[in-house]
Amino acid sequence: MAASDHVDFATFMEGVNRRNPHQPEFVQAVQEVAEDIFDFIADKEEYHSQQILRRIAEPDRVVSFRVCWEDDNGNIRVQRGWRVQNNNAIGPYKGGIRFHPSVNESVLKFLAFEQTFKNALTGLPMGGGKGGSNFNPKGKSVREIMRFCQSFMTELFRHIGPDVDVPAGDIGVGGREIGFMFGQYKRITNHFNGVLTGKGLEYGGSLIRTEATGYGAVYFLENMLKHRGMDLHGKKAVISGSGNVATHAAEKIVQLGGKVLTLSDSGGFIHDPDGISQEKIDWVKAHKTHRRGRIEEYVEAYPAATFHAGKTPWGVPCDVALPCATQNELLGADARMLVENGCIAVSEGANMPSDLDAVHHFKAAKIMFAPGKAANAGGVAVSGLEMSQNSARRSWKEDELQAMLKDIMDGIHGRCIAYGDQGDGYVDYVKGANIAGFKKVADAMLAFGVV
Ligand SMILES: NC(=O)C1=CN([C@@H]2O[C@H](COP(=O)(O)OP(=O)(O)OC[C@H]3O[C@@H](n4cnc5c(N)ncnc54)[C@H](OP(=O)(O)O)[C@@H]3O)[C@@H](O)[C@H]2O)C=CC1
Numbered sequence: 001m002a003a004s005d006h007v008d009f010a011t012f013m014e015g016v017n018r019r020n021p022h023q024p025e026f027v028q029a030v031q032e033v034a035e036d037i038f039d040f041i042a043d044k045e046e047y048h049s050q051q052i053l054r055r056i057a058e059p060d061r062v063v064s065f066r067v068c069w070e071d072d073n074g075n076i077r078v079q080r081g082w083r084v085q086n087n088n089a090i091g092p093y094k095g096g097i098r099f100h101p102s103v104n105e106s107v108l109k110f111l112a113f114e115q116t117f118k119n120a121l122t123g124l125p126m127g128g129g130k131g132g133s134n135f136n137p138k139g140k141s142v143r144e145i146m147r148f149c150q151s152f153m154t155e156l157f158r159h160i161g162p163d164v165d166v167p168a169g170d171i172g173v174g175g176r177e178i179g180f181m182f183g184q185y186k187r188i189t190n191h192f193n194g195v196l197t198g199k200g201l202e203y204g205g206s207l208i209r210t211e212a213t214g215y216g217a218v219y220f221l222e223n224m225l226k227h228r229g230m231d232l233h234g235k236k237a238v239i240s241g242s243g244n245v246a247t248h249a250a251e252k253i254v255q256l257g258g259k260v261l262t263l264s265d266s267g268g269f270i271h272d273p274d275g276i277s278q279e280k281i282d283w284v285k286a287h288k289t290h291r292r293g294r295i296e297e298y299v300e301a302y303p304a305a306t307f308h309a310g311k312t313p314w315g316v317p318c319d320v321a322l323p324c325a326t327q328n329e330l331l332g333a334d335a336r337m338l339v340e341n342g343c344i345a346v347s348e349g350a351n352m353p354s355d356l357d358a359v360h361h362f363k364a365a366k367i368m369f370a371p372g373k374a375a376n377a378g379g380v381a382v383s384g385l386e387m388s389q390n391s392a393r394r395s396w397k398e399d400e401l402q403a404m405l406k407d408i409m410d411g412i413h414g415r416c417i418a419y420g421d422q423g424d425g426y427v428d429y430v431k432g433a434n435i436a437g438f439k440k441v442a443d444a445m446l447a448f449g450v451v
Pocket residue numbers: 102169170171172173213241242243244245246264265266267324325326327329349350351376377379380
């Protein structure tokens with residue numbers, strides 16, 4: 001193909017928009033990657049002629065299915081389930097399952113697309129996928145959750161397998177739900193294998209999988225600071241969310257000498273000027289996981305804190321920020337406020353929590369900004385290690401896994417520097433992550449020819 005036949009960025013995005021109507025999250029995720037990839041491939045003819053980016057931005061398949069279940073009052077309820085298998089060029093599809101009323105095809109396509117680059121960045125052989133349902137687990141009894149998970153797996157089982165597609169948890173799906181789904185998979189197929197990760201330790205789970213995403217996001221933050229000759233000691237951190245990722249990120253910040261000021265949920269955020277200590281984090285974990293409570297109840301347990309209904313925590317002055325709740329929870333105006341208040345680094349524990357305006361602002365301000373596909377890859381990395389342990393029918397020790405997680409996060413940081421170092425002391429981690437992730441997947445696709 002002659003250089004003049006290259007599709008430019010605007011035409012490419014026009015096509016993405018046209019082919020994916022009413023899918024704003026997916027278009028946003030593709031744009032964020034394409035902004036960097038177009039420069040990188042400008043002089044690389046093969047990537048153009050083989051339409052590599054266009055192919056990565058078109059999922060291998062999207063499976064959509066009906067999920068029927070019976071509530072405790074005998075009513076028949078109908079939900080929609082999906083599995084998006086985005087790309088398996090470097091390994092079996094891999095990515096979590098989300099249960100939340102906001103789930104739709106756009107959200108799952110963006111997550112599966114992001115996962116493709118993230119998994120490549122880990123250095124482990126995993127492709128990208130994501131799944132879920134618009135089922136709302138809030139307020140449901142344990143029996144209702146169990147029946148829903150069983151019904152969901154009754155369809156999903158035919159699309160997954162330890163060498164095909166290996167789902168895990170995400171928002172609304174933790175150890176309990178993975179247990180229900182694994183039990184149903186085993187019952188239907190009669191196979192005991194590593195088809196899901198995030199399993200309980202008694203039946204093939206890996207140590208530190210629960211902690212890995214939050215810990216990994218803080219290791220990445222620590223690496224960025226270290227690269228500039230700093231550390232976390234005494235740094236004030238603002239964190240959103242109060243689920244798996246947020247509480248473990250908070251725990252690691254505290255372990256490394258930082259002070260956590262906020263946590264949140266969809267009802268608002270709490271600000272504790274005394275700092276959220278390990279004891280308080282343990283209270284939050286028990287409150288959210290076992291008591292299924294709301295974050296606003298924190299102020300009853302710890303009265304020095306304040307609750308801010310319906311608000312996000314980005315206006316609280318801090319040194320570092322970790323958005324760990326959900327997509328597009330940090331907008332352009334929030335980014336401006338963070339930078340004006342002296343925030344020097346942002347590490348995304350959630351997937352695409354910053355909107356495009358916020359990302360552009362962080363880049364323009366040249367603060368240290370780690371996109372989710374790099375910063376929160378620790379979770380899927382330990383999932384990859386869980387797959388290895390399952391295949392080898394053995395379990396590694398905690399200190400071995402901790403060392404491997406740290407090593408993988410160091411490796412991702414190094415790959416971001418390799419492609420994101422701007423030569424003037426500024427590292428564009430978004431660019432670094434996008435190019436490093438893209439290159440690995442793209443080169444594998446080139447090897448396969450047109451498939
Ligand atoms: N679990 C993992 O290993 C990984 C997770 N991630 C990402 O991290 C993020 C958090 O996941 P995780 O901690 O596992 O999920 P959890 O279900 O454990 O917690 C989610 C948290 O985010 C809050 N939240 C969810 N939706 C919204 C919303 N629309 N507005 C405001 N707050 C919201 C929840 O509040 P509420 O209780 O009110 O719903 C809760 O505090 C997601 O983006 C996920 O994709 C990324 C990599 C791996």
